[in-house]
Amino acid sequence: MTETSVQPEQSRQLGQLLMLASSNLPIGSYTYSQGVESAIESGIVFDEASTLTFMQDYLALAVVGYELPVLGLIMCALNQENEALAANLAHDYHAGLESKEFVLESQQLAQAMVSWLNEVLSLGIPTEVLEDGFLPLFAHIAQHWQLPLAQSMTTYGFAQVENMVLAAVKTVPLGQMAGQRILWQLQNDLGAQVDTLSVDVRQAFESVIISKDTLADMAISATQHNEQLCQDLYDRLNISNNLPNLAILSSMHEEQYSRLFRS
Secondary structure, rough: OOOOOOOOOHHHHHHHHHHHHOOOOOOHHHHHOHHHHHHHOOOOOOHHHHHHHHHHHHHHHHHHHHHHHHHHHHHHHHHOOOOHHHHHHHHHHHHOOOEEEEEEEEHHHHHHHHHHHOOOOOOOOHHHOOOOHHHHHHHHHHHHHHHHHHHHHHHHHHHHHHHHHHHHHHHHOHHHHHHHHHHHHHHHHHHHHHHHOOOOOHHHHHHHHHHOOOHHHOOHHHHHHHHHHHHHHHHHHHHOOOOOHHHHHHHHHHOOOOOOOOO
């Protein structure tokens, strides 16, 4: 039998994606639960079935419904060397974080990632990239490494749900096999959507950018132009970060008496 050859570039990218997916290294995201611990305290999550339901909702609404499209749009803007639009999308993402804990989580993960990128890889990440938190930084490093869009989105999404499952295994508590069943279903759900989503993001980006007139013709400022582009992209993809129940759970966690996680 002949083994299928793997190109060195593909192997390099796979290694980079695996590093970005790790909940232990390089950024220690295992210390956060993305609202799972508060959901357990509130009685929303209490067994395998309720854990899966909660996390499928989170995956559909928070990850696939908002974070992955924004990640993809920032990568598309960077690929077109449109730093201003990428920055505007990043600012909008940061402003949309709905609790103090989610803001701190995003900032702390970004700081940990920048330390790794600067001290281990000597990349010299600009300070302004750090200001908007982890997701925009993830988009910058994925684009810097020229990682494929769909694989980058899958990596980000998988890292999110794996971390949540680990939090539930420790805190509900769930057995390891229950955790594996949940994670298997979640990664199947993610995998079933991410290819189509990545295509939709590219098409929306190209359609909105091409359909806009030049700044001179529009007679508006660059800031207004990019703000309008962001709004048009959000409308085209029908994405929103309006998740009040998750925001309430996160806010409750800020004052939870006994907790293991930082969000």
